[in-house]
Amino acid sequence: xxxxxxxxxxxxxxxxxxxxxxxxxxxxxxxxxxxxxxxxxxxxxxxxxxxxxxxxxxxxxxxxxxxxxxxxxxxxxxxxxxxxxxxxxxxxxxxxxxxxxxxxxxxxxxxxxxxxxxxxxxxxxxxxxxxxxxxxxxxxxxxxxxxxxxxxxxxxxxxxxxxxxxxxxxxxxxxxxxxxxxxxxxxxxxxxxxxxxxxxxxxxxxxxxxxxxxxxxxxxxxxxxxxxxxxxxxxxxxxxxxxxxxxxxxxxxxxxxxxxxxxxxxxxxxxxxxxxxxxxxxxxxxxxxxxxxxxxxxxxxxxxxxxxxxxxxxxxxxxxxxxxxxxxxxxxxxxxxxxxxxxxxxxxxxxxxxxxxxxxxxxxxxxxxxxxxxxxxxxxxxxxxxxxxxxxxxxxxxxxxxxxxxxxxxxxxxxxxxxxxxxxxxxxxxx
Amino acid sequence: xxxxxxxxxxxxxxxxxxxxxxxxxxxxxxxxxxxxxxxxxxxxxxxxxxxxxxxxxxxxxxxxxxxxxxxxxxxxxxxxxxxxxxxxxxxxxxxxxxxxxxxxxxxxxxxxxxxxxxxxxxxxxxxxxxxxxxxxxxxxxxxxxxxxxxxxxxxxxxxxxxxxxxxxxxxxxxxxxxxxxxxxxxxxxxxxxxxxxxxxxxxxxxxxxxxxxxxxxxxxxxxxxxxxxxxxxxxxxxxxxxxxxxxxxxxxxxxxxxxxxxxxxxxxxxxxxxxxxxxxxxxxxxxxxxxxxxxxxxxxxxxxxxxxxxxxxxxxxxxxxxxxxxxxxxxxxxxxxxxxxxxxxxxxxxxxxxxxxxxxxxxxxxxxxxxxxxxxxxxxxxxxxxxxxxxxxxxxxxxxxxxxxxxxxxxxxxxxxxxxxxxxxxxxxxx
Numbered sequence: 001x002x003x004x005x006x007x008x009x010x011x012x013x014x015x016x017x018x019x020x021x022x023x024x025x026x027x028x029x030x031x032x033x034x035x036x037x038x039x040x041x042x043x044x045x046x047x048x049x050x051x052x053x054x055x056x057x058x059x060x061x062x063x064x065x066x067x068x069x070x071x072x073x074x075x076x077x078x079x080x081x082x083x084x085x086x087x088x089x090x091x092x093x094x095x096x097x098x099x100x101x102x103x104x105x106x107x108x109x110x111x112x113x114x115x116x117x118x119x120x121x122x123x124x125x126x127x128x129x130x131x132x133x134x135x136x137x138x139x140x141x142x143x144x145x146x147x148x149x150x151x152x153x154x155x156x157x158x159x160x161x162x163x164x165x166x167x168x169x170x171x172x173x174x175x176x177x178x179x180x181x182x183x184x185x186x187x188x189x190x191x192x193x194x195x196x197x198x199x200x201x202x203x204x205x206x207x208x209x210x211x212x213x214x215x216x217x218x219x220x221x222x223x224x225x226x227x228x229x230x231x232x233x234x235x236x237x238x239x240x241x242x243x244x245x246x247x248x249x250x251x252x253x254x255x256x257x258x259x260x261x262x263x264x265x266x267x268x269x270x271x272x273x274x275x276x277x278x279x280x281x282x283x284x285x286x287x288x289x290x291x292x293x294x295x296x297x298x299x300x301x302x303x304x305x306x307x308x309x310x311x312x313x314x315x316x317x318x319x320x321x322x323x324x325x326x327x328x329x330x331x332x333x334x335x336x337x338x339x340x341x342x343x344x345x346x347x348x349x350x351x352x353x354x355x356x357x358x359x360x361x362x363x364x365x366x367x368x369x370x371x372x373x374x375x376x377x378x379x380x381x382x383x384x385x386x387x388x389x390x391x392x393x394x395x396x397x398x399x400x401x402x403x404x405x406x407x408x409x410x411x412x413x414x415x416x417x418x419x420x421x422x423x424x425x426x427x428x429x430x431x
Numbered sequence: 432x433x434x435x436x437x438x439x440x441x442x443x444x445x446x447x448x449x450x451x452x453x454x455x456x457x458x459x460x461x462x463x464x465x466x467x468x469x470x471x472x473x474x475x476x477x478x479x480x481x482x483x484x485x486x487x488x489x490x491x492x493x494x495x496x497x498x499x500x501x502x503x504x505x506x507x508x509x510x511x512x513x514x515x516x517x518x519x520x521x522x523x524x525x526x527x528x529x530x531x532x533x534x535x536x537x538x539x540x541x542x543x544x545x546x547x548x549x550x551x552x553x554x555x556x557x558x559x560x561x562x563x564x565x566x567x568x569x570x571x572x573x574x575x576x577x578x579x580x581x582x583x584x585x586x587x588x589x590x591x592x593x594x595x596x597x598x599x600x601x602x603x604x605x606x607x608x609x610x611x612x613x614x615x616x617x618x619x620x621x622x623x624x625x626x627x628x629x630x631x632x633x634x635x636x637x638x639x640x641x642x643x644x645x646x647x648x649x650x651x652x653x654x655x656x657x658x659x660x661x662x663x664x665x666x667x668x669x670x671x672x673x674x675x676x677x678x679x680x681x682x683x684x685x686x687x688x689x690x691x692x693x694x695x696x697x698x699x700x701x702x703x704x705x706x707x708x709x710x711x712x713x714x715x716x717x718x719x720x721x722x723x724x725x726x727x728x729x730x731x732x733x734x735x736x737x738x739x740x741x742x743x744x745x746x747x748x749x750x751x752x753x754x755x756x757x758x759x760x761x762x763x764x765x766x767x768x769x770x771x772x773x774x775x776x777x778x779x780x781x782x783x784x785x786x787x788x789x790x791x792x793x794x795x796x797x798x799x800x801x802x803x804x805x806x807x808x809x810x811x812x813x814x815x816x817x818x819x820x821x822x823x824x825x826x827x828x829x830x831x832x833x834x835x836x837x838x839x840x841x842x843x844x845x846x847x848x849x850x851x852x853x854x855x856x857x858x859x860x861x862x
Contacts, residue, residue, distance in 0.1 A: 023652075078840050081833035088536040088830075095534050096544060103526050105519040105791040113527060113792075116770050118804055130841040166840060202804040220660070221454075225804035229651070244856065250849040257845040284852075289844045335819065339547050346821040351849035354822055357837045358830055360536040361544075361818040373549055373633040373656035375816040385806040387792040388766065390777040391785055399519075399789055402512035406788045409509050409597060410561040413720045414688040418681040418782035421715075425675065 001264075001278055001298050005271060005305045009314070015302050016265060016319055018231060018368055026214045033211075034189040034218055041195035048186040053127070055161045060197040062163060062179040070168035082170055085358035086137055092360030093142045096379040108395020112388040117147035118225075120199060121382060122191035123176070124206030127156035127183050131164030132207075134356065138363050138377065139205045140174040146382030151176050152199055154191060156183020184208075185215035192219040203227070205364070205377065227377055231368030234263035235352055236321035236341075238312060238334070241273050243327035247348055249280035251325055254353050256297035257290040263367075264301035265321065267312050271305045278303065313337045320371040323352050342371045393431050396422055432695075432709055432729055436702060436736040440745070446733050447696060447750055449662060449799055457645045464642075465620040465649055472626035479617040484558070486592045491628040493594060493610040501599035513601055516789035517568055523791030524573045527810040539826020543819040548578035549656075551630060552813060553622035554607070555637030558587035558614050562595030563638075565787065569794050569808065570636045571605040577813035582607050583630055585622060587614020615639075619646035623655050634658070636795070636808065658808055662799030665694035666783055667752035667772075669743060669765070672704050674758035678779055680711035682756055685784050687728035688721040694798075695732035696752065698743050702736045709734065744768045751802040754783045773802045824862050827853055 004015060036044040042060060049057050101113040123139040125132050136153065143151045153176045157163055163181060171179050180198050182190055187198075188208075194200030203225040204216055216226045235255035239248045248266065255264045268274050281298065285291055306312040313334070316324065320340035327348050328334055335346060342365030345352055356363045364377035375381075391399065400419040407416035425431075435446060467475040473491060480488050532544040554570040556563050567584065574582045584607045588594055594612060602610050611629050613621055618629075619639075625631030634656040635647055647657045666686035670679045679697065686695045699705050712729065716722055737743040744765070747755065751771035758779050759765055766775060773796030776783055787794045795808035806812075822830065831850040838847035856862075 077836050081836040084830070084833040085837060088540065088542075091536045092532075092534055092542045092544075095532055098529060101526055103523055103791070105522045109519065109785075109790055111519075111523045111791045113523075113809070119770060130843060132841060134837060134841060223800055223803075225801075246852050246856070247849070250845065250852045254843070254845040254849045257843060284845075284848065287844075288848070289842070294845060339550060339817075341817060344817065344819040346819060347823075349824050349827045349853055350820055350822040351834075351853065353834055353838055353843075353846040353849045354540075354827070354830060355818075355820050356846060357834045359540055359820045359822065360534070360542045361820050369654055370656075371815070372654075373815070375814075376818060378544070378816055378818075380811070380816065383806075384802070384804070385809055385811065386772060386775065387786075387807060387809075388775040388777060389781055389786055389790045389792050391781040391790065393780050396780045396785070399515070399785060402515040403782075403785055403788045405508050405512040406516060406565060407784055410563060410565060411720070412561060412685070412688060412784075413718075414681065414685040414715075414725060415784040415787060417715065417719070418678070418685045418784045421677050421681045422780055422782065425677070 001266070001281070001301045001303045003274060003303050003305065006307055007304060012304055012315055013318070018263065019261065021231060023214060026210050027218065030185045030211055030214045030218060033185045034192070034215065037186050037189035037195065038193045042197050045182050045186055045190055045195060045197070048184065049182065052184055053156050054159050055157055057157065057161055057181060060180050060182060062168065062181060067168050067172045070165035073165035074169045078166060079169070082133065082137070085134070086141060086174065088358055088360035089137055089141045090145065093145050093379050106395065106398055108392035109399050110390050113385055114388070115383040116386050117149070117383050118202050119148065120150040120201040121148045122201035122204045123151065123153045124187055124204065124208055124212060125153060125155040125167060126208050126212070131166050133166040133170040134363065135206060136167055136170040137174065140171060140176055142362070142377065142379045143382050144175045146379055148382055150199055150201070152191065152201060153179045154182050154187035154198065157181040185211045188212060188215035188219055192222050192224045205381070207364070227364060227381055228366050228374045229368065229370055232261040232263055233258045234322040234367055235325065236265040236267060236316060236319060237325040237327070238267045238316060239273065239327040240269050240329060242329040243348055245273065245276040245280045248277045248327065249284050251351055253281060253284055253288065253294055254351070255323070256294035256301065257288060260293055260296040262297040264297060265319065266303040267306055267315060268303070269305070269307050269309065269312065274303045274305050316341070320369045322365045322367045322371060325352060340372050342366050342376045393426050397426065432712070432732045432734050434705060434734050434736070437738055438735060443735055443746055444749070449694065450692065452662060454645060457641050458649065461616045461642055461645045461649060464616045465623070465646060468617050468620035468626065469624045473628050476613050476617055476621055476626060476628070479615065480613065483615055484587050485590050486588055488588065488592055488612060491611050491613060493599065493612060498599050498603045501596035504596035505600045509597060510600070513564065513568070516565070517572060517605065519789055519791035520568055520572045521576065524576050524810050537826065537829055539823035540830050541821050544816055545819070546814040547817050548580070548814050549633050550579065551581040551632040552579045553632035553635045554582065554584045555618055555635065555639055555643060556584060556586040556598060557639050557643070562597050564597040564601040565794065566637060567598055567601040568605065571602060571607055573793070573808065573810045574813050575606045577810055579813055581630055581632070583622065583632060584610045585613050585618035585629065588612040616642045616646035619643060619650055623650040623653050636812070638795070658795060658812055659797050659805045660799065660801055663692040663694055664689045665753040665798055666756065667696040667698060667747060667750060668756040668758070669698045669747060670704065670758040671700050671760060673760040675779055676704065676707035676711045678782070679708045679758065680715050682782055683712060684715055684719065684725055685782070687725035687732065688719060691724055691727040693728040695728060696750065697734040698737055698746060699734070700736070700738050700740065700743065705734045705736050747772070751800045753796045753798045753802060756783060771803050773797050773807045824857050828857065
């Protein structure tokens with residue numbers, strides 16, 4: 001980790017700048033994949049499975065028998081852990097539901113606003129080295145709570161054509177309506193256009209490599225919505241000497257192990273503390289199975305000593321980290337001063353990994369500075385808020401003249417006339 | 432208007448298909464505008480004002496004197512109408528505020544979720560024939576209620592370099608922090624990159640022609656968020672013989688006058704009723720100042736006679752109209768069966784224009800079928816929902832083991848270790 005001491009904004013901005021995303025080259029690969037899936041559907045999916053996942057598939061949809069078999073392969077310990085996480089995620093997301101708003105803004109003019117589920121959603125769960133059943137929980141639980149009618153899960157199979165049992169167990173448990181063995185950009189394409197095995201959906205969720213991310217961005221051109229734009233995962237830890245260096249080191253490492261492009265930042269008022277953390281990182285790193293990945297990520301990472309708390313807060317809000325751990329004495333005031341981050345982990349006993357798995361908050365959060373203008377995934381992500389209005393004849397008599405004047409001044413006669421014909425009718429019919 | 436009687440889904444889908452948006456050609460024009468503004472800032476804005484708005488500007492920012500002068504040029508009638516609309520919009524949007532959610536999901540594990548304002552927002556208000564002060568209300572009122580720190584309004588000046596007084600009056604009244612004389616794609620570019628006169632913002636809102644729309648889409652590649660993707664405005668009226676043909680005709684016309692590409696659809700169970708409406712349209716059309724525009728829009732419009740109510744509802748949900756007027760006997764059941772639309776206008780006395788101006792709902796709504804997966808603009812559009820979690824030592828003892836098991840099974844050792852180091856520390860220190 002590079003150490004900066006009381007850097008100027010110019011200096012830390014340069015040092016903390018996220019790597020530019022090379023979308024052009026990746027789009028060149030992803031666009032033909034989308035086209036091919038649009039044109040040839042399942043046939044393309046089977047071909048790409050052979051090419052990229054090195055597996056021959058007869059059947060893309062996961063069968064009931066496969067799901068039943070999976071349950072037996074998951075240990076009871078893991079099942080219990082999944083149930084604990086599920087319960088917390090359900091509680092916190094269910095509490096996010098908003099009641100229907102009904103308001104008579106003036107006599108006879110009633111406005112309403114109601115959450116209506118997005119009908120068909122697609123959840124993407126990456127393959128690769130680790131079976132991300134936690135992502136199944138984070139996307140599937142709110143989708144189910146929101147009342148989405150069709151919840152399709154796409155995830156790549158292994159070379160034997162199988163999906164990890166923990167993913168199948170979790171997906172089945174929370175009520176995913178369909179699980180399909182398809183990964184990568186082709187999964188996103190299938191959810192966008194629909195194929196014989198993969199239903200077309202209205203919104204696509206989930207993390208993925210740069211091909212998946214590019215495919216999601218391209219999918220938006222075809223009328224599909226996506227959860228949010230994505231970049232590599234990030235954590236910023238803001239800690240002073242009231243924190244435990246070993247804890248801080250473990251949090252920085254848990255972000256660093258995600259990938260070599262992970263963004264890991266420490267901000268602290270004390271150079272002495274920073275050095276203790278760096279020493280702890282070296283000790284803990286040795287024990288990790290993903291040591292090589294974490295080591296590389298840390299080479300691009302930065303510890304910033306910022307003695308002035310206001311400058312530290314400015315840095316954090318400017319950087320807008322996906323995850324923010326706050327372990328400082330002046331805890332509450334610091335938390336309240338932050339307005340740009342995805343999720344905040346407060347105090348010495350709240351590691352990011354608690355939120356990644358089981359505290360109840362969602363782990364799908366805005367990266368790459370998008371915490372400035374995007375929320376993380378929540379129940380809201382699976383609904384639309386539709387509005388309604390109903391005006392009585394009395395209400396229109398009251399409100400109508402204002403509409404007529406405004407429409408006339410915007411030179412929209414027909415808008416005005418829609419009120420006038422009604423008011424005239426009421427006059428003529430003495431209503 | 433074309434008349435379809437009991438068409439098959441294939442037939443009405445084809446007939447109601449929205450025109451394909453030609454983004455490629457437009458992007459070719461818009462991209463260099465973005466680049467130029469990024470590189471030369473205000474200089475480019477002044478140059479484009481000369482080129483596109485045919486006006487020489489010394490000063491881009493609207494001065495206090497201009498705002499004060501504007502107030503005197505707005506009639507008292509219009510002021511009062513604006514105040515009425517503002518009051519309703521404020522009431523309905525203020526009621527959308529959600530309280531902070533605080534939930535102890537298990538002993539010692541507390542999750543929170545709070546709305547935090549997006550700090551800097553840009554509102555675009557188109558120029559052209561009509562001064563859209565209603566859009567200033569619809570975007571500015573919720574931005575202010577949400578607590579956005581910087582609210583920048585961009586709108587093109589006329590050939591005298593002036594902004595319509597009703598726009599200035601409204602913007603000043605609701606607390607816009609800065610008004611800049613810049614329109615078109617260059618306004619979006621300025622809000623994206625920032626110039627000497629135009630602050631860089633986090634999110635851009637507002638309608639516009641296809642150049643503005645294309646610029647907003649391109650802006651998202653530079654880290655800015657936008658309210659929603661956009662196409663031409665739309666209304667679908669679902670009416671039976673309990674409705675008044677003259678009212679329905681006036682509503683269809685008020686959509687048709689927006690532009691030649693406006694989408695106007697009538698769905699009714701009765702062919703007789705449809706023909707009455709078509710006749711009324713011809714009568715009312717003659718009186719309109721924007722008759723030519725409305726006439727052209729109607730040439731591409733469709734009246735669908737659908738005797739079976741279920742098929743009618745399916746059509747509506749499939750088409751997903753921006754505005755939906757429901758004037759049928761079986762009102763409540765029909766309203767509840769609709770899950771894809773932006774805003775619903777219920778009954779004979781609720782013209783769309785009431786919502787366009789003053790009922791209290793927002794008029795910035797998803798077009799082009801995006802009502803399937805997007806909400807209209809609301810208070811939510813101006814905030815992010817940030818989450819927080821705080822775990823006590825007792826809470827971590829309870830939750831930690833589940834996190835350790837899940838992390839181990841996802842092969843993320845460092846994630847597990849962030850819990851383990853803390854639990855070990857608690858054991859060693861007998862806490």
